[in-house]
Amino acid sequence: MLRVYSIACLLLTTLLCSTAARAQVQVLTSIKPLQLIAAAVQDGVGKPEVLLPPGASPHHYALRPSDIRRVSDAQLMYWVGPELENFLPRVIAQRKQPSVAVQTLPGLKLQHFGEEHDGDEHEGHGHDADEHDHDHQPGSLDVHLWLNPVNAQVIAARMAADLSAADPSNAARYQANLAAFSERLKALDARLKTQVVAVEGKPYFVFHEAYNYFEHAYGLEHAGVFSVLGEVQPGAKHVDAMRERLQEAGPSCVFSEPPFVPRLAKTLTAGLPVNLAVLDPMGAELEANATGYETLMDNLANELTQCLGNLPSAE
Incomplete structure (x- = not known):
């Protein structure tokens, strides 16, 4: 009788553990940065x-059948929005469970390409139109x-609220995690502001205009964007201009x-006092x-300050 009771207890424990595992809220994010925020x-x-997957472009990704199933099955789905993941809207529309396009959240500091950088939190950097990345048209939302840590805080707060509603038994833990994340973001912000001061004003160029939010938050500004379409080499005239x-x-x-490093990079910088970095x-x-x-x-x-810090100081 004792043996039967022990087996019954073991089965019950296994069942409870299995139920607890299934009770975890299944969160799916479109891209790694949102996953990092959700993980906190x-x-x-x-x-x-x-x-x-790592290395995949959110601008050009092609969904597989297994991806569509994952989007359908997730209890909570987070993505930036149609301006970034233009492959997702049709699949998102078929979901029966909550989905959040984080670009729509109130409280975000949003920027648009081609706007003058005048200190307004809703504006980005101004560059010549022909320098813009091929995916980023002037006036369009910078996705x-x-x-910007301020935006990460807004996104995390929404995730904590959603998770608390979906999993009330762990609501206190989600809110505690949010509070801890908020404190770490304050420390991060202060640390980065101190770190980049030494390289402010030093020139750098990018192959993808992806850093306006970071630059705006920390007083940096790239000198130009070298537009390339994948691995297609631009014409000689364009290379000479760059x-x-x-x-x-x-x-x-x-x-x-x-x-990968674009093939253009070495051609563009050969014989010039330029450091290549990633x-x-x-x-x-x-x-x-x-x-x-x-x-x-x-x-x-670290990558910015290491490369820029190795440049000679202006006379």
Whole structure:
């Protein structure tokens, strides 16, 4: 009789553990930066998943049948919005459970391409129209909104509210995680502001206009954007014009993004006092844990300040 009772208890315990595991809220984010924010909120309760694999472009991703199933099955779905993940709206519309396009959240500091950088929190940097990245038309929303800690805080607060509603038994933990994340963001913001002061005004160029939010938050501004379409080499006239910009700038940095350095980079910088480096605004290889978002931002600051800090000081 005791043996039967023990077996029954074991089965009950297994069932309860299995039920608890299933009770974890299934959170799916479109891109890694949103997963990093969600991981801070879900820390100790569950682990959010991400739709796009490392290195995949949110501008051009093609959904597989398995991706569509994941979007359909997730209890909570977070994406930036149709301006970034233009492959998602039709699939999102078919979902029966909550989905949040975070670009619509109140309280965000949003920027638009081509607007003058005059200190207004809703405006970005001004550059010549022909320098804009091919995906980023003047006047369109800059969707790289996660690169400002203020926006990360707004997104995390919405996630904590959604998770608390979906999983009331862990609401206190979600709110505690949100409070801890908020405190770490304050420390991050202060740290980055101090770190980048030494390189303010030093010239750098990018292959993708993805950093306006980060630059606006920390007093930086890129000198130009070298527009390239994938690995297609631009014409000689365009390359000469870009090299002229680099020559005018003098010692500078040119930043590309993973997973590859554009072939144009070496052609463009050959024989010039230019340092090539890499910035990853997506945090593609980062682990989704409680401090992943801070690591993403710290990495950007470290790469920028390391490259720019190695440039000779202006006379």
